Amino acid sequence: MRMIFMRIFFFMLLFAGLAQAQSVGATHPMDALTPDEIGKAVNILKSQGLATDSTRYPALTLLEPPKADVTAWKPGQAFGRRAHAIMRDARETSEAVIDLVAGKVISSRRIPGAQPMIMDSEWSFARDKFMADPRFKTALARRGLDKNHKVFCTPNSAGYFPDESYANRRILKIPCFDDIEKLHPNLARPIEGLMGVVDSETGDVLDVLDREAIVPLPPTPAGYGKSAPVADPPHYRVDIVADQGSNIKLTGNLQVEWGRWSFHARADKRAGLILSLVKFRDETAQRLIAYQMNLSEIFVPYMDPDPTWSYRTFLDAGEFGLGYLISSLQEEVDCPPYAILIDLAFPDDLGGMYQRPRAACLFERSTGDPAWRHYSTGSKRNTGRAETELVMRFAPALGNYDYIIDYVFSANGMITLRVGATGFDAIKSVEAADMDAPTAIKDTEFGALIAPYTVAPNHDHYFSFRVDLDIDGPQNALVADHFMPKPIAGNLPRKSLWQIETRDVAQEGAIEADHMSTGGENYRIVNPNAKTALKYNPSYWLHFGHGVSSILNPSDPPQQRGDFSSHSLWVTRYKPDELWSAGQFPNLSRGGEGLPQYVKDREPIGNQDIVAWLTLGFRHAPRPEDFPILPTFWHKMTLRPYRFFDRDPSSRLNAEYAPALEQVQQ
Ligand SMILES: [Cu+2]
Secondary structure (H helix, E strand, O other): HHHHHHHHHHHHHHHHHHHHHHOOOOOOOOOOOOOOHHHHHHHHHHHHOOOOOOOOEEEEEEEEOOOOHHHHHHOOOOOOOEEEEEEEEOOEEEEEEEEEEOOOOEEEOOOOOOOOOOOOOHHHHHHHHHHHHHHHHHHHHHOOOOOOOOEEOOOOOOOOOOOOOOOOEEEEEEEEEEOOOOOOOOOOOOOOEEEEEEOOOOEEEEEEEEEOOOOOOOOOOHHHHHHHHOOOOOOOOOEEEEEEEEEEEEEOOOEEEOOOOOEEEEEEOOOOEEEEOOOOOOOOOOEEEEEEEEEEEEEEEEEEOOOOOOOEEHHHHHHHHHHHHHOOOEOOOOOOOEEEEEEEEEEOOOOEEEEEEEEEEEEEEEEEEEEEOOOEEOEEEEEEEEEEEEEEEOOOEEOOOOEEEEEEEOOOOOEEEEEEEEEEOOOEEEOOOOOOOHHHHEEEEEEEEEEEOOEEEOOOEEEEHHHHHOOOOOEEEEEEEEEEEEOOOOOOOOEEEEEEEEEOOOEEEEEOOOHHHHOOOEEEEEOOOOOOOOOOOEEEEOOOOOOOOOOOOOHHHHHHHOOOHOOEEEEEEOOOOOOOOOOOOOOOOOOOOOOHOOOOOOEEOOOOEEEEEEEEEEEEEOOOOOOOOOOOOOOEEEEEOOOOOOOHHHHHHOOOOOOOOHHHHO
């Protein structure tokens, strides 16, 4: 058994090595920019006088070729390469498009007022300026925090509030923590009532909020930190194995084939991973299902009105970047032992690139469930197939939270968009040790006591996926199947039933669905120009599960910035530059950008190239069971074939297993 594991491991290394070795040059029009291309783009910008050594690059990314070029492209053919740069210099933002093949700038412009993504250098610069400020030192002294304490500060994106006086300043808001016992950071004690507001470009400490009343730092709760209980005795290993070899074929940079599925993936500083050209081989034809899928934005608004908390209304993808904050995956914990671990490269702020080892993993797994089964009572026979699925995974660590983002492919043609939230709740220090304490009711007005002296404020999580389904081609439509209760006419024993009424959604917009969470309506992306053997127009059903939408008031400034969260489904006409649910520049944005802007002109969407924007949302009412670490909390949406196939494709799953790896390799 051990030998088999070793062999599998070596096999995986070969694959992982292949993925890295070929990333030197682009082999597919959707490949991420290579280090050479990034360097070339920077040199071209500098040679044209559009950048200098002081220029920073909050974004320097692939500008995709036109969709028609990409879908017509065949392996081996030449393809165009363009870069889109967003630059920040002398407190101004500009952008440029560079043709990397012709070696020239195609267009460039200044973008007054735009605040691009937060960059590494300014984050630490702002933190250091705040921690060097005399007011910060006074605040620590007032709290008795001397040199024995290990105080650290972590700048946050600041949000936008029109009543504040930081107009046109590039600000970060900075809370601080004490880690005197050098515990895991999730047990560091928040220093309440203290916050810095720093211009991350000038280093000006614009404000120090130091509240008069001091909340004492909580002692380490009993049972945590040094007094944590010992781990349970070791248990017998429970594992899933792939000891016959891998069914995954990984070629080019990140071109994946598994069973009848194929897709391309690339690293992106903002989205983490972008999947393109998702196809399913049906009989002999490679049928296009999704031109592109990626997580476009995350919105996490906290529900605490205290000024040191109320600004915490994060738009993590556009403010920091899910690729920028992608974490390395831990073998045998974050992915199964045999997973293909993939190093990814991301552009840095300085016009270079950095490698994140094990930034994504790709694996197939048995779910332990039947793909389908039937027991025939008459013949006393069982038929069934074991279910396996393919998972492409990455896990950005956004401050306190870790999100596990999965794209899951099933043999039955289903795609699952799955998000696991783990890490730890954002916490504040309070006076109450338990719920009988005199201050407990006040301390927990906007959150929950999850450990002694520790409150986790209530909040929401919204994950907006941009899903450009192109069902058998780009010309599609959005339809709604309404389940209509109907009376039965005539003198029959039954008095009512339901029937389906299918209606077209005519225009761009947020979809007002009263019953989306109860299954009262099904939304589908359909190709009205194609027909299956049964003469159906093929479609995919957007199945939401039990998502929630934001209930913040539309006049609340954070809601205006993250307004995509007001609906689970939006639909837009395809525009190559409409990519981000909260707009191109969500950092310090003033609201109304992204989806609300994209749909403003209410373009017709019937038989057009359209994009669905699906938001997976959940409200987080924290619990003591979230402490000291949040056990992974999964939510998902699925894209299901609906009259797309003529029969269940997983009915073709073979009951037999292939010969073992040794034979396959020969
Ligand atoms: Cu949460």
